[in-house]
Amino acid sequence: MTGPLLSPADLVVRREHGDLVILDATVALEAPRHDGDHRSSSGRPGWEQAHIPGSRHADLLHDLSDPSAPYHFARPSAGVLAARLAERGVRDGVPVVAYDRAGGIWAARLWWLLDWLGVEAYVLDGGLSAWRAAGLPVTATATAEHADLVPAPLRTPVVRDGRxxxxxxxxxxxxxxxxxxxxxxxxxxxxxxxxxxxxxxxxxxxxxxxxxxxxxxxxxxxxxxxxxxxxxxxxxxxxxxxxxxxxxxxxxxxxxxxxxxxxxxxxxxxxxxxxxxxxxxxxxxxxxxx
Missing domain, CATH: 3.40.250.10 (Rhodanese-like domain)
Structure with missing residues (x-):
C-alpha cells in the first residue's frame, strides 16, 4: 500500500536517509459506563513507559485542540496549530510520522491535522505494536522530553480547503x-x-x-x-x-x-x-x- 501509510521497515529506511519528526498521538479514552460519560486523559504517561526512540508525544487532548470549544478535540486555528506543532519539533521541509498505541485512530487524527496545514505527513501502519512486532527497539523516559529543543516557527500555513x-x-x-x-x-x-x-x-x-x-x-x-x-x-x-x-x-x-x-x-x-x-x-x- 502506498501514500501516507508507512510500514516499520519504511520508517527505518526513511530515518536512515533523512531527517524526520516522529510523534506519538495516543490519547487514553475509556469506554463509557453510562450515557454522557466522556473520560479521556493524556497518553503521555504511556509514551514515557515505551516509545519509538527519538519520538515526542503530541497531546491531541490539550495542546493540539481548542480549549474554548464546547466539545473535546476541536481543531484550533491554523496559526495556533502550527505554533503548537513547532513546539513538538515540526518544522518546514521535514516530514512528520504519526503513530499511536491504540489501533491507529489517534495517529490518523494527527495526520489529518498535519495534512490540513500542508505538512508532509505519514502514519506508521499498526503503530507501536507493529514496530515492536518487527523486533525494533523502544525506549522509556521519565525526564523532560527533548529539553534542548528550540522551536522553529512554521511558515504561515496554507491550509487545504474542503477538509x-x-x-x-x-x-x-x-x-x-x-x-x-x-x-x-x-x-x-x-x-x-x-x-x-x-x-x-x-x-x-x-x-x-x-x-x-x-x-x-x-x-x-x-x-x-x-x-x-x-x-x-x-x-x-x-x-x-x-x-x-x-x-x-x-x-x-x-x-x-x-x-x-x-x-x-x-x-x-x-x-x-x-x-x-x-x-x-x-x-x-x-x-x-x-
Missing part, C-alpha cells in the same frame, strides 16, 4: 440544499444507539450511512490490504458526491478519511464537532436503529 464541514453544513444537507454522502464511522452498535454513549444522546444523524472505521483494520491494528479495502469501500470510491464523515469527536472519522485518501479520494471532509456537538443541541434530530 472540514460544520453543523450548518449538515443542516443544509438535511434540508437537501447541498449534495454529499454523509457517513458515521462509529461501530454499528453506537450508530444504532444500542450501547452507552459518551455524548448527550444516542444514535446518529438521520439519513447518514455507517462505515465503522475499525472494520478497516485487521487484528494486528494495520489497515487491511489495499484490494480488500477497495472491495469494502468500492461504492464510495465511485460515488460522484463529496464525502462527509463524522463520528463522536472527529477521531474515528479521520481513520475512515485516511483510508479513503489512501485509495485516491481527495474530496473528503470531516465534521469536527461530530456527535459531541450535534447531540448536545436538543433541536437537532437524532435517529436510532441500523
Amino acid at each position: 472540514w464541514v460544520g453543523r450548518e453544513d449538515l443542516k443544509r444537507w438535511l434540508a437537501e440544499d447541498v449534495q454529499a454522502t454523509v457517513l458515521c464511522a462509529l461501530s454499528p452498535e453506537a450508530y444504532a444507539g444500542e450501547v452507552p454513549t459518551r455524548y448527550s444522546r444516542r444514535g446518529h444523524i438521520p439519513g447518514t450511512g455507517n462505515v465503522p472505521a475499525r472494520s478497516l483494520l485487521g487484528p494486528d491494528g494495520r489497515f487491511r490490504p489495499e484490494p480488500e479495502l477497495r472491495r469494502m469501500l468500492g461504492d464510495l470510491l465511485a460515488d460522484p458526491a463529496p464525502i462527509w464523515l463524522y463520528c463522536g469527536g472527529g477521531i474515528s472519522a479521520a481513520t475512515l478519511g485516511l483510508a479513503l485518501t489512501v485509495l485516491g479520494r481527495d474530496d473528503v471532509a470531516l465534521y469536527d464537532g461530530s456527535l459531541q456537538e450535534w447531540s448536545a443541541d436538543p433541536e437537532l434530530p437524532i435517529e436510532l436503529g441500523r
